[in-house]
Amino acid sequence: MGNASRAAIISDRRITGLSADVIAELVAEIGPLWHERHQSKLAFRPRKRAVGAGAKHRLVFVDRLLTTLVYLRHATTHDVLACWFGVDRSTITRAIGEVRPLLAKRGCTISLGVRLRTLAEVVDYLGVSGKTGITDGTEIRVRRPAAGRRDREAFISGKHKQNAVKTMVVTDGNGCVLFCSPTRSGSCADITRARQLGLVKLLADGPAVEILADAGYQGLGAQTGGRVVTPPHRKFKKSAPEWYEEIYERRRKAHSSRHIQVEHGIAHLKSWRRDRFR
Structure with missing residues (x-):
């Protein structure tokens, strides 16, 4: 050239x-x-x-x-x-x-002299800086694996009913990408992927940090001492009192308005054709 x-x-x-x-x-x-x-x-x-x-x-x-x-x-x-x-x-x-x-x-350059390469470094960075992390999983559609591949069926996503790969993304409160995990087959649940990456152990044994997550990560809060914050549970499935509905909706919207920033980070990654990293 x-x-x-x-x-x-x-x-x-x-x-x-x-x-x-x-x-x-x-x-x-x-x-x-x-x-x-x-x-x-x-x-x-x-x-x-x-x-x-x-x-x-x-x-x-x-x-x-x-x-x-x-x-x-x-x-x-x-x-x-x-x-x-x-x-x-x-x-x-x-x-x-x-x-x-x-x-x-x-790795990922956050600021001058700060570069994050692993999930452990991300947790330490959040602990030192006092920032809140936000995590979510995302799927990218891929071609159907070749016939005869042993794990062919594992790529079928139960959520979207299509062949996909999944990755876990962590951003800060402003949507700046801090970590993006290697991709795995689409049938893997979000909470399972987080456990595979060692997030539970890092939060339980590491610094006191707050990680916002959606309902797909419910259960990690109890395993990490409340460091993973998920949307509130709905205690009444039927005939809920009006006062409870008001409190529940207010807490749910407050959590959603903070958690939406991770979607901006995911959108930035997908503009780089993240499926090409598989």
């Missing part, structure tokens, strides 16, 4: 979703890691010629990073990216496979 085309991609935020300054930061931080990993692969394998011999990369690291960002942002096929960057489809596939793990390992 020529310098003019590369500059056009970097300057237009609609293409990558990131500003030129952020892209420059990614190049400076991830570039040396990619180069070191690439050199280690060349050095620690049987070779018939010296390291550095042979054809040079037609796709330099900056272009590899831009390819990955465009792929994650717009879910563009590898064939289209290959035509755009003037390389073979296999080169695009290999580039995305190399850069994407480095981006995931980099």
